[in-house]
Ligand SMILES: Nc1ncnc2c1ncn2[C@@H]1O[C@H](COP(=O)(O)OP(=O)(O)OP(=O)(O)O)[C@@H](O)[C@H]1O
């Protein structure tokens with residue numbers, strides 16, 4: 001049994017999720033026991049600097065170095081805090097903070113080969129610094145090896161979903177709704193030989209999760225609120241279906257997987273376009289929020305109906321968006337009769353699933369187990385994910 005800390009701050013940039021877990025087993029046959037989880041919000045100034053860089057603001061190399069230091073120190077502090085009152089961990093898996101993601105094969109429309117260009121991705125918060133500050137071996141930089149092998153470098157949680165949520169008879173979808181949404185499709189495990197089962201797993205980024213909703217709430221409240229708690233503001237409005245239909249024409253929703261995205265596409269500029277599009281309809285604030293929430297729900301379901309081999313028997317939500325009850329209800333209605341639950345209902349924290357996943361990815365890296373799934377990321381082969389930083 002290895003006690004591992006998983007750390008991530010996602011595209012919402014709301015803070016560092018830390019999970020303390022005990023892991024045993026090998027390959028996809030793992031036992032993962034959740035010991036503790038907590039979210040450590042970024043200091044206001046650090047969050048603003050990160051969001052500015054994510055929005056494309058230019059910074060000097062000196063500022064980049066300072067930002068990287070500040071993030072690494074905050075991550076190391078989160079690792080220290082989560083161990084208080086617990087037996088210490090011997091391994092850390094740190095995703096870091098994504099500040100830039102350029103998916104593979106996107107950006108050069110002239111070239112006829114869809115995957116001709118390597119992706120590029122940057123997660124700040126150096127693992128070597130976290131290892132030195134905590135005294136714990138730290139695995140980080142998980143995405144780069146998959147990208148070097150021609151993959152998207154995301155989503156990486158799909159193999160972890162496969163280990164934790166697969167069912168012998170049931171096809172399942174695990175739908176993360178963070179800043180960005182991503183899906184893992186898990187065919188029934190009993191149906192096929194292990195290798196064949198792995199090849200049938202699918203996963204990709206479905207598009208916006210909460211990113212547009214959070215930005216809209218900040219815009220509508222002049223920054224006094226950061227998200228639509230429980231979706232109650234959106235629930236008080238009426239979605240404009242004509243706008244949703246129009247927004248659904250966006251190329252990303254029609255791009256077949258493998259695909260990944262980020263705030264570079266579904267960020268501030270995208271929201272401004274949406275607001276401009278909405279002007280002729282004279283929507284009030286609640287209607288605008290309801291319409292953006294509808295886009296998140298409809299785009300997820302559009303992805304399912306367009307690209308899954310078949311609809312799953314059950315869908316399990318995770319990520320902060322699973323707490324948006326209006327969004328959850330809309331997903332339930334649109335996917336009827338498929339039940340839409342949360343991962344909590346099968347015993348794994350919806351809030352800390354991503355942090356747990358990076359603990360598992362670090363554990364796999366330490367075992368020397370190649371953990372990307374080429375059918376998900378589009379990589380040419382399975383590779384070891386993550387770089388190991390020893391503390392001495
Ligand atoms: N009670 C709630 N009601 C509605 N929305 C919520 C609630 N709690 C959290 N959220 C939403 O969840 C978001 C954070 O989700 P999460 O932490 O899963 O995202 P992330 O991990 O940063 O993103 P990603 O998975 O794309 O990397 C918040 O920004 C907010 O929009």
Ligand SMILES: CC(=O)N[C@H]1[C@@H]2OC[C@@H](O2)[C@@H](O)[C@@H]1O[C@H](C)C(=O)O
Nearest residue numbers: 011098101154155156157180182354
């Ligand atoms: C580049 C990057 O950080 N991508 C994130 C982001 O947040 C959600 C979605 O886009 C996802 O696919 C990915 O993270 C998760 C943890 C993943 O790799 O599975």
